[in-house]
Amino acid sequence: MPKINNLSISTFDTPPFNINKIRADFPILNVQIEGKPLVYLDNAASAQMPQQVIDRLVRYQSTQHANIHRAVHYLSELATAEYDEARRKVQRFINAGEEREVIFTSGTTEAINLVMHGYGRKFIGAGDEIIISTLEHHSNIVPWQMLAEERGAKIRVVPVNDAGELQLDAYMNLFNERTKFVSLIHVSNALGTINPVKKMIAYAHSRGVPVLVDGAQAVPHMKVDVQDLDCDFYAFSGHKLCGPTGIGILYGKAALLESMQPFKGGGDMILSVTFEKTTYNTIPYKFEAGTPPIAAAIGLGAALDYLSAIGMENIAAHEHALLQYATEQVSQIPGVRIVGTARDKASVLSFVMEHIHPHDVGTLLNQEGIAVRTGHHCAQPVMQRMGIPATSRASFAFYNTRAEVDALMAGIRMVQKIFA
Amino acid sequence: MANLKALYQEVILDHNKKPRNYGAVERASHHAEGHNPLCGDHLSITLAIADENIQNIAFNGESCAICKASASMMTVAVKGKSRADAEILIEEFLAMVTGKLDLNIPDQKEKLAHIGRLAVFAGVHDLPTRVKCAILPWHTLHAAFSSVAQVSTESEFDPMHAPIGDA
Ligand SMILES: Cc1ncc(COP(=O)(O)O)c(C=O)c1O
Numbered sequence: 001m002p003k004i005n006n007l008s009i010s011t012f013d014t015p016p017f018n019i020n021k022i023r024a025d026f027p028i029l030n031v032q033i034e035g036k037p038l039v040y041l042d043n044a045a046s047a048q049m050p051q052q053v054i055d056r057l058v059r060y061q062s063t064q065h066a067n068i069h070r071a072v073h074y075l076s077e078l079a080t081a082e083y084d085e086a087r088r089k090v091q092r093f094i095n096a097g098e099e100r101e102v103i104f105t106s107g108t109t110e111a112i113n114l115v116m117h118g119y120g121r122k123f124i125g126a127g128d129e130i131i132i133s134t135l136e137h138h139s140n141i142v143p144w145q146m147l148a149e150e151r152g153a154k155i156r157v158v159p160v161n162d163a164g165e166l167q168l169d170a171y172m173n174l175f176n177e178r179t180k181f182v183s184l185i186h187v188s189n190a191l192g193t194i195n196p197v198k199k200m201i202a203y204a205h206s207r208g209v210p211v212l213v214d215g216a217q218a219v220p221h222m223k224v225d226v227q228d229l230d231c232d233f234y235a236f237s238g239h240k241l242c243g244p245t246g247i248g249i250l251y252g253k254a255a256l257l258e259s260m261q262p263f264k265g266g267g268d269m270i271l272s273v274t275f276e277k278t279t280y281n282t283i284p285y286k287f288e289a290g291t292p293p294i295a296a297a298i299g300l301g302a303a304l305d306y307l308s309a310i311g312m313e314n315i316a317a318h319e320h321a322l323l324q325y326a327t328e329q330v331s332q333i334p335g336v337r338i339v340g341t342a343r344d345k346a347s348v349l350s351f352v353m354e355h356i357h358p359h360d361v362g363t364l365l366n367q368e369g370i371a372v373r374t375g376h377h378c379a380q381p382v383m384q385r386m387g388i389p390a391t392s393r394a395s396f397a398f399y400n401t402r403a404e405v406d407a408l409m410a411g412i413r414m415v416q417k418i419f420a
Numbered sequence: 421m422a423n424l425k426a427l428y429q430e431v432i433l434d435h436n437k438k439p440r441n442y443g444a445v446e447r448a449s450h451h452a453e454g455h456n457p458l459c460g461d462h463l464s465i466t467l468a469i470a471d472e473n474i475q476n477i478a479f480n481g482e483s484c485a486i487c488k489a490s491a492s493m494m495t496v497a498v499k500g501k502s503r504a505d506a507e508i509l510i511e512e513f514l515a516m517v518t519g520k521l522d523l524n525i526p527d528q529k530e531k532l533a534h535i536g537r538l539a540v541f542a543g544v545h546d547l548p549t550r551v552k553c554a555i556l557p558w559h560t561l562h563a564a565f566s567s568v569a570q571v572s573t574e575s576e577f578d579p580m581h582a583p584i585g586d587a
Contacts, residue, residue, distance in 0.1 A: 376458070
């Protein structure tokens with residue numbers, strides 16, 4: 001159990017962070033479950049959407065929609081401009097060097113698959129090695145396994161300690177002259193561990209190896225600067241950022257993206273097509289075949305505006321205080337054990353209860369209106385390493401409150417009482 | 421959903437704490453393992469069947485409370501019954517929990533004539549992700565009858581396949 005010092009409650013409602021005002025932006029927080037107010041603690045799976053983003057989607061769909069990049073008429077030009085503006089918002093949000101380094105995908109999963117196909121299938125061959133970690137989400141395991149199987153390449157895995165922290169010495173020892181790619185999770189969705197990716201990237205670069213970072217759980221909770229990290233690729237999803245589903249981002253360094261082969265073929269990703277030969281479009285369009293989710297991209301842009309107005313530093317501070325409070329509270333309940341006790345954690349409280357299966361915990365908490373995730377969190381290797389089949393996971397967002405943490409604790413005690 | 425809380429409070433906890441017919445039948449004539457990789461539920465059922473009659477049945481394993489209670493009550497319900505009657509009960513239970521038949525609709529209720537106390541599990545239907553917890557023992561029993569060695573409520577042949585979601 002990490003020791004918690006200086007529990008700060010000052011960040012909970014001091015300006016500019018006004019929790020009541022923020023909560024009023026989220027209409028879904030008024031939903032009642034089983035006649036009780038919703039306590040939404042499944043933000044790592046998907047975050048809720050503020051009215052500002054909902055309104056933006058409505059405005060786009062009611063006054064601005066047409067297909068992009070295709071016609072000279074007014075609406076098409078307007079939609080194209082809004083879509084391009086959304087890309088610039090993403091660029092600014094993660095501090096990408098250039099607009100064309102930001103590719104719209106359907107989500108983190110597609111972003112990773114794009115790199116597997118576009119980079120992996122072009123540059124990784126028989127006997128080559130790819131390094132991933134024990135903490136990976138299945139979406140950063142399975143694509144590399146598919147590639148390894150197809151190409152006769154090998155996957156090497158960075159181990160974790162009992163707290164759920166990656167072992168950096170072991171990581172460095174995994175490198176050899178066959179190491180061709182590294183793909184690492186930034187923040188663990190199952191345990192909340194924040195991995196020292198900047199250091200890990202620097203080491204990989206010293207060995208001449210490019211690195212992809214799965215930032216699905218990092219971007220919503222902290223300021224991410226891709227140039228500062230110096231990552232070669234960075235993937236994340238819009239729906240975990242208060243944006244719509246169906247939109248995600250792959251950031252990639254321009255030179256790498258240019259060296260890659262396209263992932264999908266179709267309209268918009270070409271400059272010219274004859275039956276003899278097709279010339280591919282420049283980046284980012286080379287990787288955006290077909291009509292993209294235009295509304296979702298614009299909605300994501302609005303979500304980033306919303307988060308920026310609150311300030312990622314404020315969000316991180318509030319969530320950190322909540323996590324500390326929840327950690328402290330749950331530590332006081334006998335029979336409950338936190339899984340994942342890394343020193344650096346973000347937003348996730350995974351736990352198991354003695355003699356009570358997580359699915360029963362989740363079902364009974366739901367009766368109290370409390371939404372948590374139970375199961376293996378699409379990270380079965382993490383569960384195996386921790387020696388458990390599943391956990392219950394509460395994951396916090398900036399609109400969660402101390403009162404909601406208290407409700408969770410009361411819920412946990414209620415479950416214990418039922419099973420007593 | 422109110423049914424669901426009742427399910428926990430009245431039945432599941434009793435059978436979770438004091439599972440009936442827990443263990444293994446010695447010199448079993450039939451045996452099957454049930455497995456749900458998604459939640460890690462694992463169940464072993466052993467039977468002594470003679471003259472088409474279930475003379476003895478036992479189960480053991482690691483699972484959530486819904487699965488364990490379902491297994492416990494299942495063993496009580498089928499012990500001493502003929503294999504054919506047990507198969508009828510399996511069909512009725514699956515139909516009820518998966519929502520094919522509804523006890524609240526009179527002409528459907530007729531087709532659930534043997535359900536008896538197992539009716540408490542009807543509420544599980546409200547939670548699709550828990551249905552497979554409740555039906556794992558019954559699939560496993562069916563598999564044991566036909567001497568199928570392994571059964572999984574997550575196999576691609578399982579019509580009830582319902583992942584717990586993502587993230
Ligand atoms: C760490 C991590 N990587 C990848 C994903 C996959 O994201 P998506 O399903 O939006 O593609 C998730 C969430 O589901 C995640 O938490």
